Amino acid sequence: MRILVAEDERINQLFLRQLLAREGHELTLASDGAAALQLADDQSFDLLLLDIHMPELDGDEVARRVRNGECAATSNSVPMLAMTALLYDSDREPLLAAGFTDIISKPFQDTVLLSMIHTTTNRTNEG
Numbered sequence: 001m002r003i004l005v006a007e008d009e010r011i012n013q014l015f016l017r018q019l020l021a022r023e024g025h026e027l028t029l030a031s032d033g034a035a036a037l038q039l040a041d042d043q044s045f046d047l048l049l050l051d052i053h054m055p056e057l058d059g060d061e062v063a064r065r066v067r068n069g070e071c072a073a074t075s076n077s078v079p080m081l082a083m084t085a086l087l088y089d090s091d092r093e094p095l096l097a098a099g100f101t102d103i104i105s106k107p108f109q110d111t112v113l114l115s116m117i118h119t120t121t122n123r124t125n126e127g
Helices: 010-022 033-042 059-067 089-098 110-126
Strands: 002-006 026-030 047-051 080-084 102-105
Touching: 002 010, 002 033, 010 026, 010 110, 026 033, 033 047, 033 059, 047 059, 047 110, 059 080, 059 089, 080 089, 080 110, 089 102, 102 110
Parallel strands: 002 026, 002 047, 047 080, 080 102
Antiparallel strands: none
């Protein structure tokens, strides 16, 4: 899969690059939300993995804009996973309303993320 990862923390970028490359995915990294939105406009992706709290634009704003069809190359129905260090029950509904397919709380185990990616993309492809 072609995966766009928007993550501003370098250590998290390295971890995700290694993990997703090991699984055979093609990874494109963005260090902030504005760069992620531009990449999604320029290139087609099969999955967006977006940190919620980033410079320029937060992940939820990127998700809203993608869902609103503001990206020429990436489908507005692309699966999107939110990543956040602080996840409260009250946070889930607004993030899902922004257009995320699901949410994962950091730190996470690699097996949990890979399972979520598999489940999310299979659910989207079936629907």
